[in-house]
Amino acid sequence: MSPSELNAWLGLALTPKLGGLSYRKLLAALGGPEQIYATPIHTLKQYVNADVAQRIANGIDLASIQPTLDWLAQPNNHIVTLADSHYPQRLLEITDPPPLLYVKGRCDFLNQPSLAIIGSRSTTPQGQLNAKNFAHNLADAGLTIVSGLALGVDTAAHQGGLQGAAGTIAVVGTGLDIVYPASNKSLAHQIVEYGAVVSEFPLGTPSIASNFPRRNRIISGVSMGCLVVEAALKSGSLITARLASEQGREVFAIPGSIHSPVARGCHYLIKQGAKLVESAQDILDELRWQTHTAPSTAPALISDPLLDNMGFEPCHIDALIARSGLTAQTLSAMLLEKELMGLVATLPGGMYQRLI
Template sequence: MSASDLRHWLRLCLIPGIGPERQRELLATFGLPERIFAAGQFSLAQVIGEKLATALRTHDNSALVETALAWANEPGNAILTLGDAAYPQALLQIADPPSLLYAKGRVELLQQPAIAMVGARAATPQGEANAEAFAEAFAAANLTVISGLALGVDAAAHRGALKAAGSTIAVIGTGADRIYPARNAALARRIAENGLVISEFPLGTPPTPYNFPRRNRIISGLARGVLVVEAAVDSGSLITARTAIEQGRDVFAIPGSIHSPQARGCHRLIKQGAKLVESAQDVLEELDWAHNAHIAPVVSQASADAEELGLLGQMGFDPVDPDTLGTRAGLTPDALFAILTTLELDGRIARLAGGRFQRIT
């Protein structure tokens, strides 16, 4: 696309009040943005009303347009429009595709088969471990892993894909020149270097509550299916799952402890028809992608002594407090905490809020 054509697209999409739905109405009526701006006031008003028609003809956003063009000319950056051949075909199948995508990294990944992974920001250690392991397996099977760069499950999914030297796409709810949350800045740089960061929001857009549910339709829309790793019943991940169903995508969920609030959203999805999965292979088979998988066998943990194995057996996989665990195992507090410390340092258990512990598979 020429700079002149892109300039017209940016000019249209950066007019306040003319959102994606109005943009699509104009494009459907007049064709490319250049023809929209050539249309008369009366014709425009018939589609979007007098007030917006006046704004379209008179609003000056040239400074924003030039800033976006300069950003797109930087190495690794691109702005894709609905009229681009590089625009992801999967998004053309959804009801409300974004008119523009600001992209940083490997835009060719937008055409590759993908799986989306979402889940709790305040994930449990087991949830993050699951997300990273599943993503690593998907990447090894040549599926691109898509998530939202949030803390918790999202970040773990991106890390898992990168760990397998696979591809990953982060769909963010800010402008592509801003990173949120700041704690994931280093991860975002790794994704931009090895995968792709995309946003539909104009440069400089700050994180606002409205943006994140909206970007979820892109996460699900780009993917063949959505895996929910952990989610409370009021989690935004359930919005992504609902959007995926509306878009005709498969929805998968990992079950968890009946005592964990972070598992209840997944359990609700399973009751509503989401596919219960216990391994990455389950997802690959449902997607008929297992023949492409090259998943390394699980490597056993180093052998532990009898006391540690015995305590892990007594612990089970639900969170447990030290008093209950000590009673189960018949250990004194000193002996119990000596073993717990070793297991925590080895990464086989995690310390949770309230002084409880949980085994990590």
């Protein structure tokens, strides 16, 4: 892309009140951005309101695009437009693809076969383990993992994707000069090295709540399917799952405890027709993915009297004392040992949960 073409793409993208729909309408009617800037104002008014038409007729606001040009001069930073060969081809199948994407990392990941893994920010230890294991095994099978860099399931999915062969893509709801949440800054830097961080929002865009449902259509849009690990009934993950279904993508869900609030969203999706999955291989089979058999995402069950007494539901320590016949002191020591081994997680309120 020539510098003048890039300036024109950015100039339109940063024009106040020119949304994606109007931007695409101009492209369809008038040609590329340089042709749009050369169009008389009376013609522009046929497609956008008078204020936007006047801004375009005034020419490219070089001052407004300069910070982005400076950002592009830094390593690993890219702009990918609808006219670019790196633009995700699957996004062209959805009704409202963004005219351009800001990308930090490797553009070649944008057209790799991929699967979205999403879920609750307030996830359970088992949910985190499931997200990480599914992501790792699916990435090893050749599917790049797509998620939203949020806390909880998203974080675990990215971590698993980074451990696998196909890496991970984070689609965020802020400008790429901002990492949200800030606690994931180190993770975002790792993703830049072994994948890509992507946004449709200009630099400097803060974490506005309305941006996150918008970015969800990109998470599902670039993916072959969407796996929901854990979700409450009012979770944003259900929005992404609905968008995935509307986009013709496969929707998968992991079932959980009937008592768990973060399993109810998954159970709802399964009732609505989502595929119930227990392993990465279930997803690969549904996608008819030609690869070696993926290892099971569920660790082999360990035979242990204390773990057997716990079951797979969160369990209060008083109930464990009653079931096991052990003293509180002995039981606490055993639970600490198993927690250090990664077999048990401590939950609030004196609760424990078996992980394997």
